[in-house]
Amino acid sequence: MKRNIYLNVGNKILPFLLTLPFFTICFMFLLLPAFKLILGSFTNLEGEFVGFSNYYAVLARRYYRQAFINSLSISFISSIAGVIIGILASYTLTRLSEKYKSLLLIFTSITSNFAGVPLAFGFIILLGTNGIITTLLMKVFKINLYQHFSVFSVSGVALAYLYFQIPLATLLIYPSFFAIKKEWFEASLSLGASRFTFWKTIGIPILTPGVLAAFMILFANALGAYVTPAALTNNTFNIITIKLSHFLIGEVTPDFGKANALAVMLGIFMVISVVIYQKMNRRMSLWQK
Amino acid sequence: MAKVKKFGVIEILVIVFFITYLSLPIIGVLIFSFEDKWEVGSIFPSSLTLKWYIKAFTHRDILLAMYRSMVASSVSILIGLLIVLPTAYVVKQYLKSIEPIVRFLTLFPYVLPGVTLALGLIEIYSKPPLSIAGTLYLLIFSYVSISLPLLYYTISNSMQAIDVKTLTEASQSLGAGIRDTFFRVILPNVAPGITSASLLTFSGLLGEYTLVNLLLGARFKTLQIYLYRAINAEDIGANMGSVLTILYFIMVTIASFIVIKIVHRALGESEISIMR
Numbered sequence: 001m002k003r004n005i006y007l008n009v010g011n012k013i014l015p016f017l018l019t020l021p022f023f024t025i026c027f028m029f030l031l032l033p034a035f036k037l038i039l040g041s042f043t044n045l046e047g048e049f050v051g052f053s054n055y056y057a058v059l060a061r062r063y064y065r066q067a068f069i070n071s072l073s074i075s076f077i078s079s080i081a082g083v084i085i086g087i088l089a090s091y092t093l094t095r096l097s098e099k100y101k102s103l104l105l106i107f108t109s110i111t112s113n114f115a116g117v118p119l120a121f122g123f124i125i126l127l128g129t130n131g132i133i134t135t136l137l138m139k140v141f142k143i144n145l146y147q148h149f150s151v152f153s154v155s156g157v158a159l160a161y162l163y164f165q166i167p168l169a170t171l172l173i174y175p176s177f178f179a180i181k182k183e184w185f186e187a188s189l190s191l192g193a194s195r196f197t198f199w200k201t202i203g204i205p206i207l208t209p210g211v212l213a214a215f216m217i218l219f220a221n222a223l224g225a226y227v228t229p230a231a232l233t234n235n236t237f238n239i240i241t242i243k244l245s246h247f248l249i250g251e252v253t254p255d256f257g258k259a260n261a262l263a264v265m266l267g268i269f270m271v272i273s274v275v276i277y278q279k280m281n282r283r284m285s286l287w288q289k
Numbered sequence: 290m291a292k293v294k295k296f297g298v299i300e301i302l303v304i305v306f307f308i309t310y311l312s313l314p315i316i317g318v319l320i321f322s323f324e325d326k327w328e329v330g331s332i333f334p335s336s337l338t339l340k341w342y343i344k345a346f347t348h349r350d351i352l353l354a355m356y357r358s359m360v361a362s363s364v365s366i367l368i369g370l371l372i373v374l375p376t377a378y379v380v381k382q383y384l385k386s387i388e389p390i391v392r393f394l395t396l397f398p399y400v401l402p403g404v405t406l407a408l409g410l411i412e413i414y415s416k417p418p419l420s421i422a423g424t425l426y427l428l429i430f431s432y433v434s435i436s437l438p439l440l441y442y443t444i445s446n447s448m449q450a451i452d453v454k455t456l457t458e459a460s461q462s463l464g465a466g467i468r469d470t471f472f473r474v475i476l477p478n479v480a481p482g483i484t485s486a487s488l489l490t491f492s493g494l495l496g497e498y499t500l501v502n503l504l505l506g507a508r509f510k511t512l513q514i515y516l517y518r519a520i521n522a523e524d525i526g527a528n529m530g531s532v533l534t535i536l537y538f539i540m541v542t543i544a545s546f547i548v549i550k551i552v553h554r555a556l557g558e559s560e561i562s563i564m565r
Contacts, residue, residue, distance in 0.1 A: 015383040019391075022376040022437070026394045029434035033409025034401060040412060089307050092300045104304070106549060111311040113541045116496050117516040118534045122314025124520065125321050125531070132317055135332045163314065166307070224402025227498045227513075231520055244404040248411060248503045256412055263405045270400045 037267070041260035054261040064243065064262065071239040072269070074154070075222035078161035079169075082218050083211060085162075086169025090177045093170075105174070112167035120231030123160050127151040157229050157237055164228065165218050172217060176210030176284065213280035220273040223266065240266050315538065322531040345532045351515065351525060355536075358512040361425075361501075362494035365432035366440075366487050372433070373440045374483070378475060381445065381453050395438040403499030406431065410504065428504050432497070436490045443489070447482025448475070450555075481555050485548045492541040512537055 044050045058064045089108075093101055114122070126133045128151055137143040149155045180203055188198045226241040235242055235249070240262060247259040325338035345351050380388050401409070410431055414421045421427045453475060460470040476483075498513035507514065512533060519530025 012383060015379040018375040018379045019384065019387075021372045022391070022441075023394075025372060025430065025434050026397070026437065029410065029430050030394070030397045030401065030406075032413055033406055034397070036413050037405065037409045085303075085307070088303045092303045092307075095296055095300055104307075106545070107308070107311070110542050110545050111315070113492055113496065113545065114315055114538060116498055117513055117520065118318065118496075118538060119314055120520060121321075121516070121527075121531060121534055122317045125317035126313055130329050132320070132332055133313075135330060139330070139332060163310065166311065170307075220399060224405075226402065226404050227517075231498075231517055234521060241402065241404045244408055245503060248404075248407060249506075256408075259408055260412075263408055266402075267400055267405060270402070274396060274399055 034267075037260045037263045040256055041264045042257075044257045045255055050257070054257040055265070058258050058261045058265070063238075064240075067238045067240050067243050068265070070154075070237075071223055071241070071266070074158055074161060074239065075219050075225075078158060078165045078222050079215050079218035081162055082165030082169035083173070083215050085166050086173040086214065087207075087211065089166070089170045090174040093174055094177050105171070108167045108170050112164065112171070115164035116227040117231045119160055119163055119228050123151050123156060123163075123232060127156060127159075152233050153237075157232055160228050160232060161222055161225065164225075165222065168221060169214055169218055172214035173207075173211060176207050176214075179210070179284075180206055209280040209283040213277050213284065216273040216277035216280065220270050220277075223269055223273075318531045318534050321528065322535050324528060341528045341532045345529055345536070348525070348529070350510070351529065351533065354510050354512050354515045354533075357509060358495055361429065361432065361509075361511065362491050365429050365436060365494055366490050368429070369433045369436045369440045369490065370483065370487065373437065373444055374476070374479075375471075377441060377445045377448055378453065378471060381448050382457055391441070395441045398435045398438055403497075404503065406435070407500055407503035423505065423508075425505070425509065428500060428509065431500050431504065432494055435500075436494065439490050439493065440486045443486035444479060444482050447479050447486075450482075451478045481551045485551050488544040488548045492544045495537060495541060 041054055042049055042051060044054070093104060096104065125131055127145070127149075128134065129146060131151070134145045137145050151159075184202060185198055188202065189195075193201075224241060226245065229237045229239060230242055230245065233242075235245060244259060244262055244266075247254045247256070320334065322341055323337040323339070324334040325336040325340070327334040376391070380391055398406070410427060413419070414427055415423075456474055456478065457470055460474045461467075465474065496513065498517060501509060501511050501514055502517070515525055516530055516533055516537075518524040519527055519533065525533070
């Protein structure tokens with residue numbers, strides 16, 4: 001039978017053509033914008049090349065420096081908190097029976113859909129100036145929440161960030177716990193190791209790449225968050241994503257050079273996060289065979 | 290002798306905190322969607338009503354908004370599938386060597402969050418020859434491009450799981466041509482993967498606000514745009530906003546359940562795999 005089961009080298013044209021739409025869309029709507037952002041960060045309004053002056057101008061303004069600090073800190077803190085809760089929740093998950101485990105996992109994945117405007121809504125209803133919890137605290141516990149807190153400023157926004165970080169953290173970290181086989185735990189105990197030793201020499205080293213990978217994703221996720229803080233603070237919260245949106249919603253005359261510089265600087269943090277994530281992922285696959 | 294600790298206080302506290310924290314905002318919105326009269330200073334509304342729900346289903350603007358959201362998402366997914374299916378199959382089967390490039394491209398949207406992407410897109414597409422900024426085309430195509438990671442990843446893994454290579458060999462050795470192989474052998478087997486990918490993407494796009502707002506402004510009023518304005522009591526008002534939120538949430542929850550059912554069936558009795 002002279003049938004060609006595998007296409008040989010000469011006939012790779014049709015398959016390649018079939019992938020063209022994919023590459024075209026990626027090029028036109030992902031790569032090109034990225035290039036434009038990078039190239040445009042080095043030009044001014046007239047289109048002339050101005051070197052790094054956009055970057056200097058942006059970093060020189062306290063306004064933008066503060067935005068960066070805010071973006072980085074709220075992302076960092078919410079990611080750390082998310083990871084901690086994620087670890088606790090994942091550990092607890094491993095101790096549940098199959099039925100409750102899947103229920104909780106389903107619950108987690110469903111609530112992760114609530115992020116964005118819905119989340120802002122919920123937080124305002126609960127913690128706004130006349131919110132359910134605010135009123136409860138005042139009436140029952142005589143605590144004036146709004147003396148030290150506001151759902152429309154950092155404290156509230158941070159709590160909102162935590163809300164969408166927790167499910168993501170749990171779903172990301174739980175598989176790592178999976179890699180720790182119960183048999184290893186039992187074996188090491190039967191060999192005389194203490195709980196502590198097990199975790200120190202086996203458990204934690206196995207978990208670490210997974211936890212770090214999760215942290216990177218949470219961090220990048222928080223850095224890029226726009227809708228939730230924008231909805232909560234009516235687009236005024238001082239973080240980089242909201243600042244960037246101001247260039248597009250016309251409150252500021254668009255100096256795209258500076259906008260691009262901001263975007264590129266944000267992008268650098270994202271790239272670093274993704275790179276570290278990839279490294280951790282590779283290390284994790286060692287344990288998942 | 291291994292001593293397994295009993296399910297202790299800490300575990301219970303963790304679970305209670307977890308469930309409470311994640312449910313409260315949803316419950317809050319739910320309560321508000323039934324609110325009739327709510328005095329300042331009372332913890333809960335004093336009377337409840339279904340009127341907001343009834344109004345929502347008869348409100349022309351809201352129905353249009355839901356229609357727009359669903360059409361935009363569906364169209365984007367269809368285009369996405371048309372692009373991803375051949376690509377995933379062809380890459381797995383014939384062009385293994387470019388798989389790393391494809392994987393790299395599918396990571397790209399993670400480096401370009403909504404606002405950044407919107408910025409770049411507007412800068413490029415505001416001028417001729419391709420001045421599609423401000424048009425629906427740009428929105429749909431950008432939706433397609435941000436859906437590519439999830440679609441490609443899910444479908445590619447699905448094809449891997451059903452061992453596309455062997456299926457193709459078997460089919461071709463039995464005399465089927467490439468077209469038959471693809472449409473009558475591969476596709477039906479990847480159908481669960483396609484459905485899951487589509488539903489997950491659908492949920493994601495329904496919840497998308499950034500690109501709609503920044504690329505099109507208030508001109509293409511999707512569900513999320515209305516929700517955003519409802520927070521500030523514009524347009525439909527906060528009560529309707531919460532109804533809309535609940536309806537949106539029910540839709541994406543149903544989608545999630547269908548995905549879970551599919552995955553469960555595909556994996557048999559083993560653990561639910563986490564598809565993110």
